[in-house]
Amino acid sequence: MSDLMQDPMILRQIIMDHYEYPRNHELTHDENYMTRHMASDSCIDDIHVESKISNDIIEDIRFDGVACTIATASTSIMSELLKGKTLKEAHVIIDNYHAMIDGKEYDEDLLEEAVALHSVGKQANRIKCATIGWKAMEEMIAESENHGK
Amino acid sequence: MMNVEKIRKDFKMLENTMQGHDLIYFDNAATSLKPKSVVDAVVNYYEHLGVNCHRGDYDLSFQVDSAYENARKGVAEFIGAEEKEIVFTSGTSASLNQIAYGYGKFLNQGDVILSCEAEHASSVLPWMKVAEEKGCGIQYVPLDDEGRITLENFKKVLNDQVKVIALAHVTNVLGYEIPVKEICALAHEKGAVCVIDMAQSAPHMKVNVKDLDCDFAAFSSHKMIGPTGVGVLYGKYDLLQKMEPFMLGGGSNARFDMCGNILLKDAPYKYETGTPPIEGVLGFHAAIQYLSEIGMENIHAYEKELHDYAIEKLSKLDNLILYNPHADTGIITFNVKDVFAQDAASYFNTQGIALRAGQHCAKLLIDKLKTSATLRASLYFYNTKEEIDTFVEACKNATIENCLNVFF
Numbered sequence: 001m002s003d004l005m006q007d008p009m010i011l012r013q014i015i016m017d018h019y020e021y022p023r024n025h026e027l028t029h030d031e032n033y034m035t036r037h038m039a040s041d042s043c044i045d046d047i048h049v050e051s052k053i054s055n056d057i058i059e060d061i062r063f064d065g066v067a068c069t070i071a072t073a074s075t076s077i078m079s080e081l082l083k084g085k086t087l088k089e090a091h092v093i094i095d096n097y098h099a100m101i102d103g104k105e106y107d108e109d110l111l112e113e114a115v116a117l118h119s120v121g122k123q124a125n126r127i128k129c130a131t132i133g134w135k136a137m138e139e140m141i142a143e144s145e146n147h148g149k
Numbered sequence: 150m151m152n153v154e155k156i157r158k159d160f161k162m163l164e165n166t167m168q169g170h171d172l173i174y175f176d177n178a179a180t181s182l183k184p185k186s187v188v189d190a191v192v193n194y195y196e197h198l199g200v201n202c203h204r205g206d207y208d209l210s211f212q213v214d215s216a217y218e219n220a221r222k223g224v225a226e227f228i229g230a231e232e233k234e235i236v237f238t239s240g241t242s243a244s245l246n247q248i249a250y251g252y253g254k255f256l257n258q259g260d261v262i263l264s265c266e267a268e269h270a271s272s273v274l275p276w277m278k279v280a281e282e283k284g285c286g287i288q289y290v291p292l293d294d295e296g297r298i299t300l301e302n303f304k305k306v307l308n309d310q311v312k313v314i315a316l317a318h319v320t321n322v323l324g325y326e327i328p329v330k331e332i333c334a335l336a337h338e339k340g341a342v343c344v345i346d347m348a349q350s351a352p353h354m355k356v357n358v359k360d361l362d363c364d365f366a367a368f369s370s371h372k373m374i375g376p377t378g379v380g381v382l383y384g385k386y387d388l389l390q391k392m393e394p395f396m397l398g399g400g401s402n403a404r405f406d407m408c409g410n411i412l413l414k415d416a417p418y419k420y421e422t423g424t425p426p427i428e429g430v431l432g433f434h435a436a437i438q439y440l441s442e443i444g445m446e447n448i449h450a451y452e453k454e455l456h457d458y459a460i461e462k463l464s465k466l467d468n469l470i471l472y473n474p475h476a477d478t479g480i481i482t483f484n485v486k487d488v489f490a491q492d493a494a495s496y497f498n499t500q501g502i503a504l505r506a507g508q509h510c511a512k513l514l515i516d517k518l519k520t521s522a523t524l525r526a527s528l529y530f531y532n533t534k535e536e537i538d539t540f541v542e543a544c545k546n547a548t549i550e551n552c553l554n555v556f557f
Contacts, residue, residue: 008557015553044491044508044522066521068491069553120556123495 005108005115014116018073023080027064034143036136038065045071045129049136053144056087063133070117070126075133077114087141094138101130151443151451157531159184159439170501173536178321178349178480178527179505180371183436190435191376194428202427203400203418217427220434221417227437228366229357230383236417237430240380241348242271244367245315247382247420248344249275251392252313252365258284261310263341265290265298266517267320272346276315290316295475296517298327300335307335314343318350318366322507322525323473324480326350333362342388348372352529353452353478355445358383370429375436379429382420389416398422448530452479455528455537462541469544472518479528482518485547490522492552497524499555500543 005011027035027050034053039046047065051058061079078097082090092110099106100118108115120130157163162182165172174182194216200209202217218232225232238244253276256262262280264273266289273287280287288311291302298316307314314336319326333343342364350356351366352373358366365388370379384392394401397411401422405411413419440448456479463469463483472482485493494506504526526540 008554011557012550012553015556016549044506046508046521068489069549070492070556117556122557123498123555125498126491126495126556129491 011116011118014077014113015069015073018076018113019069022063022072022076024060024062024083025064025076027062028060033060033062034140036139038132038136044068045132047071047075047133047136049075049133049140051137051140053087053140056144058082058085058087058090058141061137063136067132068126068129070120070129071132074114074117074120074130075136077112077116078133078137081112081114082137087145090137090141094134094141097134098131101127151447151530153451153531153533156184156443157533159186160531161185161188163531167501167503168499173500173502173532173539175502175504175526175528175532175536175540177352177529177532178324178372178525180377181352181374181529182531183374183376183432184439186439187375187432187435191428191432194431198427198431201424213427216431216434217425220430223434223437224381227441228351228381228383229359231386233415233417234358234383234386234389236382236384236389236420237425238367238380238382238420239378239426240369240371241346241367242380244380244382245271245344245346246275247395248365248367248384248392249279249315250395252342252344252388253279253283254393255391256283256285256312259310260285260312261308262287263290263306263311263314263316264288265316265320266292267296267298267317267322268315269317269321269346269348271348272315272317272344276313285312286310292517294517295325296320296323296473297325300328300331303328303332304335307339307341309339311336311339311341314341315346316343317346317348318356319347319353319478319480321349321480322482322523324349324476324478324482324527325473326354326477329361329363333364337362349478349480352440353445354449364388370433370436373436374439375433376426376429378426379433384416386416389420394420394422396420396422400424443530451530452528453477455479455532455534456481458534459526459528459537459540462537463544466541466544468547470520472523479532481526481528482523483526484520484523485544485552488547488549488552490524492549493524493547495555496547496552497540497543500539502526502540502543 033050035050045067050062052060096106160182202213225235262276336343344365345363347368351368366383371377401419403412460474470484490506508522
C-alpha cells in the first residue's frame, strides 16, 4: 500500500470521484441479470443493483438510484472491484471489506480504492451507507450459489 | 415572558455533549427532551405507587387509579375536551389506526376519504387499508405552490361522497398549519367527519378540540416533553361509543360468557385493554402541567420568534435552499446546495447538532420540493438564539469537502 492511500486528501478525492462520476451507473434491465432493490433500511439511500454471474464468475455489476456520497461511492467502488472476479475471490474481498468497516484487521491490497472508506465507522450511522451496495451483491452471490446446488 | 435559561436547567439531556460539542437538539419534530418533573413523575410511580390500575381493592391501587384518572382529566382540560372523550393509546399512530378501524366500519363502497399530498404515513396508510377493504376512494387535497393546504383547494375536492377527512393540523415536513376550524365546518355540512393528526400541533400551540369542532384528534406524549409509549385519541363521545375497539381483552370488557356474549365497558375504557403504560401516563400528566405552567401561547410565540430569527439569518446564506421559510411552527426544511441531505446531516452531527435527514412522499418531493431528500431542523421552547447562531455557522461551513472530512 502506497503512502498516498494513507492521505485523507487522496481518500476524500477517491470518494468524490466515485460520487460525481459513479462507475457502472446504468441498469441493463436484462433478464439474465439478478437484481436487488435496496431501500428498506432506515437510511434514505434508495438504489437498485444488478449483476450477471455465470460459471462462478461475476461478469457484470450495475447500479442506479438516489443515494448519499458514501452509498454511491462504496457501491461504485464495489462494482469495479468485484467485476470479473470468481465467487471465491469475491468472498475474500467482501470479508476483508467488512473487516475494515468493523475496524478489524484487513488486507489493504485486496481492497484497492475501497480503503477510502476505512474510517466510515467514525460516523456510526453511516456504516449502513457504506455497505448497502455490498449487501445487495452478497445476496445475489448467495442466490447464484444456491441456484447452482 | 419565558425564562429560557431557567427552563433549560430542567432538561438534563441539554447537559450532554455530542462529538465533543454541547448538544444542540434540533430534532424536536421527531421527539422532545424531558424535564426533571416528568422523569420524577415516572420514577415516583415506580418507587411510591408501583401497582396496577383499575384492579385491586387496596390503598395503593386506589392511589394509582386516582393518579391515572387525574392524568385523563389533565389532558382533557389541556385540549378543551371532556374526560370521557380522552382515550390513552400508545401514541398518535395507534390512535389514528384505532379511528380508521372503528370508523372505517361505517363506510361503504364508493365513499371517499380525503387526505393530502403531504400527509404523514400514519395519517394516510390506515385509511388506504380501509379504502381497499371497503371499496372507497382516497382523494388528495392539492397543495398550493408553497406546499400549503388552502381552504380554496379543500373546497375543490369536497363533495357529497366524502365521508372522512384525515389531515394533519400541522404538516411534519413543511410545518404549515391548516385551517382546521373552517375545514371541519365545511365537512360537517357534507356529513363527513374530520380526523385531525395533532402530533405536530398539540406540542407547540394551544389547541381546543371543541372550538375547532374536529370529530377525532390524535397526538403523542413524547413529542410534548412526556414519556414515549403514550398517546391520546380524542373523539366526540357519541362517536367513541358507536365505534368498536381493535383490541379486546382484560380491562375493556364489563363481562363476557362462553357463548360469545361480550359486554364492553363504555368509552374511553373499552379502548384501553390490558395494562397501560401507567408510569408513562403519569409522566405525561407532569409534562402537560409543565407546558401549561409556561403557557402554550408563550411557547408558540417564542418558537415563532426563534423561527423568524433563524430564517432571517439562514436566508442570507447562498449555499442553502430553504423550502418553507413561511412555516407556522419551528420546522425548517432545507438543503445545502449540491450536498446530499444525509452527507450534510453527518457534518451537523460532528458539530453537535442533531437534525434529521429524510425523504418525503413522492408526490410532495417531485412536484413541490423538487428534491429527493431534505434536512429538517425542528425547534422547541428550550432552544435558544445562541444555538441558532452556532447552527447558522455550521450551515456556512457545510461544504461537500467538510461533509466528507467527517470520515477522516
